[in-house]
Amino acid sequence: MAFISYSWSSREHEAWVLKLAEELVENGVHIIIDKWDLGKGHDANAFMEQMASREDIKKVIMICDKTYQEKADARKGGAGTEAQIISPQIYQTQDQNKFLAVLSEKDQDGNAYLPVFYKGRIWIDLSDSTNYGSQFEELVRWAFDKPMHVRPQLGKPPxxxxxxxxxxxxxxxxxxxxxxxxxxxxxxxxxxxxxxxxxxxxxxxxxxxxxxxxxxxxxxxxxxxxxxxxxxxxxxxxxxxxxxxxxxxxxxxxxxxxxxxxxxxxxxxxxxxxxxxxxxxxxxxxxxxxxxxxxxxxxxxxxxxxxxxxxxxxxxxxxxxxxxxxxxxxxxxxxxxxxxxxxxxxxxxxxxxxxxxxxxxxxxxxxxxxxxxxxxxxxxxxxxxxxxxxxxxxxxxxxxxxxxGRSQSAIETFARCRSLRYFERMKPLLGVSSAQEFRERVAEIDANRQNTIPMGFRGDISIASLTGADRIATEA
Incomplete structure (x- = not known):
């Protein structure tokens, strides 16, 4: 369950936030937002205080634009009220993963609009449409505590x-x-x-x-x-x-x-x-x-x-x-x-x-x-x-x-030798002057059972199979 904290900066901004909330819901994130959860006649300040501090609210998304930053820093309006509640939690809580700033806007120099209490922390940038998809995926992963990069299991020291x-x-x-x-x-x-x-x-x-x-x-x-x-x-x-x-x-x-x-x-x-x-x-x-x-x-x-x-x-x-x-x-x-x-x-x-x-x-x-x-x-x-x-x-x-592997098909490098041009580059290493000479040599080797390569319970495998000798240099 995630609560979205934002500023009523403009009708366009409110619509942008609501669309983001809908996209998150479509991706399985239970969103709490005033547009859906604050009833008519209810105390807005009490609602915001309750949402930012409730224990069952595991995630708080702060939508940061210029207005949100200004109100949060000045402690004015709804964003200011939420900032007064959120900022001490950010500094005091042991769960550093509960709060996340999401940028909907940056200044003319490309700097993030972030409240003072959030400076120096990681944020997600949804202000740039070219990177919206990848950044949105990171937001969803954060909501579910499923990061893209996971520490591998510790191995055994050599x-x-x-x-x-x-x-x-x-x-x-x-x-x-x-x-x-x-x-x-x-x-x-x-x-x-x-x-x-x-x-x-x-x-x-x-x-x-x-x-x-x-x-x-x-x-x-x-x-x-x-x-x-x-x-x-x-x-x-x-x-x-x-x-x-x-x-x-x-x-x-x-x-x-x-x-x-x-x-x-x-x-x-x-x-x-x-x-x-x-x-x-x-x-x-x-x-x-x-x-x-x-x-x-x-x-x-x-x-x-x-x-x-x-x-x-x-x-x-x-x-x-x-x-x-x-x-x-x-x-x-x-x-x-x-x-x-x-x-x-x-x-x-x-x-x-x-x-x-x-x-x-x-x-x-x-x-x-x-x-x-x-x-x-x-x-x-x-x-x-x-x-x-x-x-x-x-x-x-x-x-x-x-x-x-178990495949009876040619090993990759030999499979590439189906190309005549690739084979021409490889043939000095194979020690042959032509594809036909290679096939003849492989056939001669396979004819001697002592030359076959054991493959365990799969039995022996021929050199012709491993190299795909019959298809060497058959393509342009």
């Missing part, structure tokens, strides 16, 4: 916050901030500053090395480590996003590539440092894998397909890593590893995930730098490319499609 003995501190924040600021401002040396940040991050990531995989529940230590890295991962994604948006992606490609070349060493044993177990590298293997996928996802989001194509085509020098020295150069499959600690976590928690790695990727994709679907497209493209030609000793295995 492990790097709640873990009392968390010690991960990487000295990269200042370098990252300088890189982002230089990219956004378009400085001529932004590529150099970005390179300095990436060098620093690569060096600092050595602090994530774990030891002692023989310990009970070592998988918990691995999961905690990758959670503690989240702030630094997000800083990295922010820097890469700004390099895509404000920098020259192709100019920065070699710097981003060299960053990954430097961190590969952390994913393999350092034989100079004594005993080790394969589990010791699981945290850094996952983090490197996530960062690599993330770069491609960011490029796909911003449709920097030429950058992504060149990025995934670049090989990495691995001759100084003992386990890989015979390879000399490797492609992106160097970031694919079996992660036994993830499988141990899957068993320990009895979650029975089809792919624990995919599950963790999905849970961690809660940031603003790209959507999970972009990560899924990147994952699927690498899956396809690795089965066509690779100089690594692994194949990339897509683990994200199971989390991308």
């Amino acid at each position: 492990a790097y916050i709640t873990k009392t003995d968390a010690t991960l501190q990487l000295a990269t924040s200042t370098h990252q901030r300088r890189a982002v600021e230089s990219l956004r401002s378009g400085r001529s040396n932004s590529a150099i500053i970005l390179d300095e940040y990436l060098d620093k991050l690569a060096d600092e990531m050595g602090k994530l090395r774990l030891q002692g995989s023989g310990k009970k529940d070592f998988d918990i230590e691995v999961m905690t480590s990758i959670d503690e890295f989240i702030p630094y991962r997000d800083q990295y994604f922010e820097a890469i996003t700004n390099a895509m948006k404000f920098g020259s992606p192709m100019e920065n490609l070699s710097k981003i590539h060299r960053f990954f070349e430097k961190i590969i060493k952390y994913t393999y044993p350092d034989y100079s440092k004594g005993g080790w177990s394969e589990w010791d590298f699981d945290n850094l293997r996952f983090i490197s894998y996530e960062l690599y996928l993330g770069v491609i996802a960011i490029a796909i989001r911003h449709e920097e397909f030429a950058f992504a194509a060149n990025f995934v085509s670049e090989k990495f020098y691995v001759g100084d890593i003992q386990d890989l020295s015979s390879m000399s150069m490797m492609d992106y499959t160097v970031f694919i590893h079996s992660l036994p600690s993830f499988e141990a976590a899957n068993r320990r928690t009895e979650q029975r995930r089809i792919t624990k790695v995919g599950d963790v990727l999905h849970e961690r994709a809660k940031h603003t730098y790209f959507e999970f679907r972009h990560l899924g497209v990147a994952d699927l493209i690498l899956h396809i490319r690795s089965r066509v030609a690779t100089e690594g000793f692994h194949q990339w295995y897509a683990v994200t499609p199971i989390y991308m």
Whole structure:
């Protein structure tokens, strides 16, 4: 129930107020107003005093024009009487949401006509016909205590916050901030500053090395480590996003590539440092894998397909890593590893995930730098490319499609490839020269049952279905 307080400034103003009251009633707001509720011969001052102070009147709408402001400030007339009642309630009441000023008029300079006692408080402007609809909606929402913007439910703090003995501190924040600021401002040396940040991050990531995989529940230590890295991962994604948006992606490609070349060493044993177990590298293997996928996802989001194509085509020098020295150069499959600690976590928690790695990727994709679907497209493209030609000793295995919905239709980016022009931009990233070649390669991959992607209780799904291969480049 809402009471409308206003001044009888003119017949036109009274009609405007009455029309507003009718509109509010039509929208379910019970309105009390003198035109409807003050009978002939009744005491107007007593009515106004009662309406402004009744406990069952939960809302009071003050229609503010020049006359209302003048009478309220001078304490004259009906508006002045109501002001004497309303003003102490505004100052004293704990319910700051009971009273609201609604503007029906502003002065020649566009300033609101507001009583002195209401200065500095929020008001709604119905004086401008161009914004009347949106402002009226806000008024109705206020009447029902249903604001447009609602505070979200408080989530669970991440492990790097709640873990009392968390010690991960990487000295990269200042370098990252300088890189982002230089990219956004378009400085001529932004590529150099970005390179300095990436060098620093690569060096600092050595602090994530774990030891002692023989310990009970070592998988918990691995999961905690990758959670503690989240702030630094997000800083990295922010820097890469700004390099895509404000920098020259192709100019920065070699710097981003060299960053990954430097961190590969952390994913393999350092034989100079004594005993080790394969589990010791699981945290850094996952983090490197996530960062690599993330770069491609960011490029796909911003449709920097030429950058992504060149990025995934670049090989990495691995001759100084003992386990890989015979390879000399490797492609992106160097970031694919079996992660036994993830499988141990899957068993320990009895979650029975089809792919624990995919599950963790999905849970961690809660940031603003790209959507999970972009990560899924990147994952699927690498899956396809690795089965066509690779100089690594692994194949990339897509683990994200199971989390991308139940639809059997093509994923959005591939659906857009129905357009010949869009496909022409995408085909270097897909590693093909024509739509027909893509369809043939997909058919070849699907023919091998080992290449299908499990989708849980939905069974396997073919690459042809995920990509909509039969409709690629079929439209102008």
